[in-house]
């Protein structure tokens with residue numbers, strides 16, 4: 001089969017498609033013919049060896065995928081060849097076939113295309129875990145989403161609306177702000193402007209955001225926290241800007257505010273009950289059509305580098321998806 005293979009940690013131009021063995025299946029496993037795989041910011045860091053954990057070389061990148069069951073181990077009864085499925089794993093999705101434990105898969109509602117399904121789990125679970133399990137966002141509260149047109153940002157915009165919040169989307173370009181409005185944001189802010197906090201103050205009538213969803217980091221995080229409402233909750237999701245901010249401890253004291261960490265990788269292991277509840281909620285929303293996950297740019301497998309480059313050049317709208325012909 002063909003797969004993107006990282007032989008050395010490298011910039012994306014140094015990574016190629018190779019012919020490798022199609023993976024076999026052992027006890028408890030399912031092999032999926034991949035229809036679409038999504039690429040997130042973390043995948044871009046992993047291929048370069050810049051992520052906090054390193055995949056041993058060589059490896060096939062890609063954690064999220066959707067496709068059709070190709071083969072199942074004899075002890076697996078939940079899946080049969082031909083079933084459409086969606087899955088999430090540590091690596092291996094940028095390949096024509098992937099083998100995973102059956103627990104890594106879910107049945108795909110029939111009306112959901114592979115591109116949509118592949119873009120779904122990581123960002124929307126992160127968004128829902130952050131806003132529900134961590135921030136306890138209430139209907140009517142004001143949610144400020146930083147980096148709102150990015151993959152995880154746009155998920156937070158949509159989930160914030162589903163939870164009844166008033167959503168203010170912050171993004172760097174007019175195109176990105178329009179994108180956030182199209183997916184439900186109530187208002188937008190250009191947070192590259194020096195006076196953006198004044199605009200935020202005006203938009204919130206002096207109240208400030210009750211909850212801040214922050215996948216960006218850097219100076220903008222510090223500025224945002226200075227504007228937070230009394231008893232506000234600032235969700236630490238990521239550092240796409242490349243800088244981890246250092247917040248002076250007097251600010252949470254003065255604001256009665258909280259910094260809350262969010263780590264998708266630990267939810268299932270540390271909070272299995274919460275994970276089950278949130279996944280059920282997400283798949284209910286998906287099956288009923290209440291939530292229509294945003295598919296950003298879709299590129300054919302052969303052009304996988306374009307997906308990485310779009311994200312790395314800060315020009316991505318939503319999630320990048322690679323499809324297999």
Ligand SMILES: NC(=O)c1ccc[n+]([C@@H]2O[C@H](COP(=O)([O-])OP(=O)(O)OC[C@H]3O[C@@H](n4cnc5c(N)ncnc54)[C@H](OP(=O)(O)O)[C@@H]3O)[C@@H](O)[C@H]2O)c1
Nearest residue numbers: 041147150151152171172215237238239240241262263264
């Ligand atoms: N904690 C978790 O479990 C979890 C889960 C998913 C993602 N994340 C993290 O969240 C962050 C965003 O991920 P994503 O997949 O949403 O990425 P993305 O689609 O590339 O979006 C990132 C956004 O950050 C903003 N940004 C500001 N400075 C940037 C810079 N120098 N380079 C690139 N983007 C910059 C951009 O918006 P503007 O141009 O509008 O500023 C961009 O839209 C990453 O750090 C990722 O690791 C964490």
